[in-house]
Amino acid sequence: MQGSNKISKSLRVTGTLVYLFLYLPLIVLIVYSFNDSRVNVGWVGFTLKWYKVLFADKQLINAAINSLIIALIASTVSVILGTLAGVALHKYKVPLLSTLVMIPVAAPELLVGVSLLLFFILINFTLGMASITLAHIAFCVSFVTIAVKTRMHGMDNSLLDAARDLGASPVKSFFLILIPTILPGVIAGWLMAFTLSIDDFVITFFTAGVGSSTLPLAIYSMLKMGVTPEVNAASTIIILVTLVLTSVATKLSPQLFK
């Protein structure tokens, strides 16, 4: 749309209203997290007590720690698998792999969740931290694969040819040439996987069983109980952390989000 710098007034107004629709809910939520009132209606006064309540909430802290552990393991394992898959798909045609990678991106999460639940129960695998982590790795691999493939798209293959001509083994050139070249894509993939894992609710909900909880699961059960300002405080912190992580990922791999 080059050369079209005549934006009509009505379009400007509509656009502003849509941005308001996007941001107002989050702003209200953040503002109320500092509000000295039990109910989220009207401003009473400034307080940090909801944050104090939050940091004293053992269950929620434990859930957050679980989330971190799962996300660290899931993103690390899925980065290894996803990088292998990304490189394989870039260099060769692997129809089975490309289909498998597309499943979690295209299928409704609910289906992935219930089929994994069935699977774990039928193979007598105890539901808990381990089953959540295995499920998270499964859907994170796809996104890492896409990130790595995107990064390799513009890569110069002559480096690898040169390495081989100079007598480097495939393994050596993989670790010394290929990995450093696609490292930004790998790191972006890792961050993406980490964010996806920390954020996931639906698949976790089905694969968690009764004993273990993650941060989204804990927030969900709080919401089922009713609206409380403690959730506002938790949400505010989550929004800020997500913002930082994703801006780092965008910096590393801008073409990922195009």
Add this chain to the structure above:
Amino acid sequence: MIHMNNAGKEKWVLSLPPVIYLVGLFLIPTILMIFIAFREPGDYGGVAPLITHNNGSTSLNLTLDGFRYAFSSSFIWKLFLRSMLYSILTTFCCLLIGYPLALLIAKSAKKYRDLLLLLVIIPFWSNFLIRVYAWMILLGPNSAISNVVNSIRHLFGLEPLDLLFSSAAVIICLVYINLPFMILPLYANLEKHDYALIEASRDLGANKSRSFWQITVPLSMPGILAGCGLVFIPCIGMFVIPELVGNNCSMMIGNLIKQQFLQTMNWPLGSVTSIVMTLLVLSISLFVGFLASRSGGLKYARK
């Protein structure tokens, strides 16, 4: 031992670990679910044993009852229809709200575009439960929105309404959660438009609205279809939003599937419902893909 050259070897060294993992955790569970759809429900939840020995005779317990029940149950039909209706409504609202914003970003000066686009994506990055929760606050009893709506209703002599826990709240949340999926493909399409076409139409005497409806909209058809597909498909299977902000009359098919697996423990019926939902989603995506391939976009420009 099959002789393989180096490239062939490398191909399998690279792809075997991810293939094994994804086959184990996607393909096998999916096949299991399809298989379970033809089994009989167990007496205490789960599935009945596949082979039973009764008075010396062995019987194989495979059945189509699950499918028969699903297609004859008016309750399940109703939920499917409601899910479709909500998803269509959500898609339409997203298009109505998203199109102007995508157009605004595409028409903005180059230096602002990335920032404006980032502003669309940022809310979408925070956890979706949080975004639903924000609406629980906004629509809650005595919230500003509730008060305005109810005072207007009062003017017309109508009873006050509970905005939260209503179908309206479900639609609002569905639209809010899915809006970025509509805006991004639309923007990607609108950004590529050649403004000369609009100018030419204006020179030939078309007014603003005519050039919008006869040039911009037909040209952006692929973007519209992609956006609609990306909103509609995940929408069908959503169950958390109806659970948190809906009521008994706004339950969707996803809620039923969740119930069948976690509460009533009727796995075969749950699997049947999931399979029917998947086929529905699949046929819709194929249909959208077919439409997209027919609307080549630029061919309209030559009319």
